[in-house]
Ligand SMILES: [Fe+2]
């Protein structure tokens with residue numbers, strides 16, 4: 001059974017629950033296929049959504065625009081990527097429908113190839129045969145790049161001024177140019193043009209620019225990872241989309257630190273970049289295994305490597321002295337309820353699921369990760385608002401990606 005908004009409902013969908021108006025009056029009975037006239041009437045009666053038997057009944061017209069071959073690929077793609085989560089949940093059901101729509105528009109089909117059964121001893125096989133499992137003692141995390149340490153000192157010092165941070169930023173022309181572009185972008189809503197760094201910092205705030213610069217410098221630190229391991233432009237698109245959606249969802253949930261949510265979304269999978277850069281052979285095996293078995297990359301890396309990208313991110317960002325409040329949203333994005341402060345990780349959790357589903361870039365995996373409905377309910381956001389947030393993200397991500405292009 002699937003909840004579906006009326007504007008997604010198509011001719012011929014079969015109701016699996018009676019439809020009543022707000023006063024309880026029976027409008028349509030279950031088991032009945034619905035026609036266009038009835039859909040119009042339901043809208044007039046103010047019915048927001050109905051229950052139908054199959055989610056595919058809602059996308060008939062979207063699918064009719066693509067040919068049979070591509071339709072088959074689209075169905076296989078979406079069924080495969082959603083195989084581990086309950087598409088009957090209203091928020092996931094909405095994301096499922098949006099994934100079909102977006103992926104068909106952009107031809108985002110994935111050929112997973114024939115599924116290979118998971119060997120019973122796959123963990124041991126990797127551990128004994130290929131020595132993939134990594135002991136944490138073997139992970140020598142990189143030292144913080146000098147520029148990040150300098151931003152840290154400024155962020156920590158309550159007496160630091162806009163000029164202090166502008167002086168550090170200006171030593172990296174690409175960072176300075178990017179910060180100016182970001183400060184002038186619509187996302188910050190500044191009316192007049194900001195043409196100097198010290199003015200940008202004065203308007204945006206010393207601490208905010210300091211943390212933003214730390215985040216951008218961390219992404220840049222990992223930029224020369226070989227393309228055959230991960231396409232960094234796809235990784236950046238995944239990260240930016242997750243940041244944008246996290247910020248919008250945070251605003252919808254009336255959370256106070258939406259900018260921090262943007263940064264947490266931007267950095268949420270940075271732990272994977274540590275794998276790709278320092279353990280490329282193991283990472284390659286794990287990526288192949290995720291692709292061949294249909295398990296989520298997060299599950300496989302925990303099993304095979306013995307440590308997840310979220311744990312690695314926690315160690316790395318603590319070592320680099322990022323604020324704990326920011327680290328919280330990153331470390332718990334796959335298990336938000338394990339955090340003592342679950343609200344922000346719950347936002348990133350939902351954003352990551354939606355971004356993976358639509359295929360707005362990727363961080364190595366293609367399967368939609370595990371969903372914890374408790375995190376979603378904590379936010380108190382209606383599924384309709386999630387649709388608006390995701391639509392806005394799709395609109396904004398190209399502009400944002402362009403801002404970061406060439407950085
Ligand atoms: Fe992740």
Ligand SMILES: [Fe+2]
Pocket residue numbers: 238242268269352363
């Ligand atoms: Fe992710």
